[in-house]
Amino acid sequence: DAKTTQPPSMDCAEGRAANLPCNHSTISGNEYVYWYRQIHSQGPQYIIHGLKNNETNEMASLIITEDRKSSTLTLPHATLRDTAVYYCIVRVQTGFQKLVFGTGTRLLVSP
Amino acid sequence: DAGVTQSPTHLIKTRGQQVTLRCSPISGHKSVSWYQQVLGQGPQFIFQYYEKEERGRGNFPDRFSARQFPNYSSELNVHALLLGDSALYLCASTLEGQSSSPLHFGNGTRLTVT
Numbered sequence: 001d002a003k004t005t006q007p008p009s010m011d012c013a014e015g016r017a018a019n020l021p022c023n024h025s026t027i028s029g030n031e032y033v034y035w036y037r038q039i040h041s042q043g044p045q046y047i048i049h050g051l052k053n054n055e056t057n058e059m060a061s062l063i064i065t066e067d068r069k070s071s072t073l074t075l076p077h078a079t080l081r082d083t084a085v086y087y088c089i090v091r092v093q094t095g096f097q098k099l100v101f102g103t104g105t106r107l108l109v110s111p
Numbered sequence: 112d113a114g115v116t117q118s119p120t121h122l123i124k125t126r127g128q129q130v131t132l133r134c135s136p137i138s139g140h141k142s143v144s145w146y147q148q149v150l151g152q153g154p155q156f157i158f159q160y161y162e163k164e165e166r167g168r169g170n171f172p173d174r175f176s177a178r179q180f181p182n183y184s185s186e187l188n189v190h191a192l193l194l195g196d197s198a199l200y201l202c203a204s205t206l207e208g209q210s211s212s213p214l215h216f217g218n219g220t221r222l223t224v225t
Contacts, residue, residue, distance in 0.1 A: 100156070
């Protein structure tokens with residue numbers, strides 16, 4: 001079972017920031033938080049990951065709370081092409097690589 | 112640079128038949144994983160291979176098998192197809208077997224079993 005909880009859907013106006021929350025209250029100390037998104041008919045696309053510090057790249061920012069029980073992915077200026085299902089995943093960095101996907105958040109960006 | 116490529120993109124099979132799906136990882140990536148995504152759900156882990164050896168297996172029956180070749184490409188085989196095997200099959204590659212490197216996914220093979 002997925003170890004994360006996300007809202008099933010969210011709406012965002014084009015050009016505004018999209019803030020996608022994720023709860024992972026049972027996260028272990030050695031587990032990272034990963035975010036992927038899946039645009040219709042495509043494979044999942046890696047966005048960002050972090051352990052406990054805030055992270056930023058060209059696509060998004062990731063803020064992880066101090067207790068690490070929740071995180072927020074921010075798309076600073078959402079575009080119509082950001083419409084997708086966003087998955088929050090916790091994963092250990094050791095052992096074999098296995099991503100456990102939940103049902104994600106369906107983000108709809110509207111004009 | 113080419114990403115993860117999968118073939119074929121679409122496939123229709125009859126119940127009871129077998130199918131082989133193919134995956135070429137990103138150049139330099141030595142680990143390949145396979146996922147099954149049923150409509151309306153997130154992907155589910157099937158296998159991981161690293162350096163031609165199976166590193167992990169998900170909760171799938173023995174009808175599912177895979178292998179990795181010396182050039183790190185991979186095949187997923189499914190025997191005795193059931194209607195419930197209809198899904199998008201995704202391949203992902205990464206540099207090493209155990210690392211923080213993220214998985215990079217292909218766009219999948221959509222299998223329909225009739």
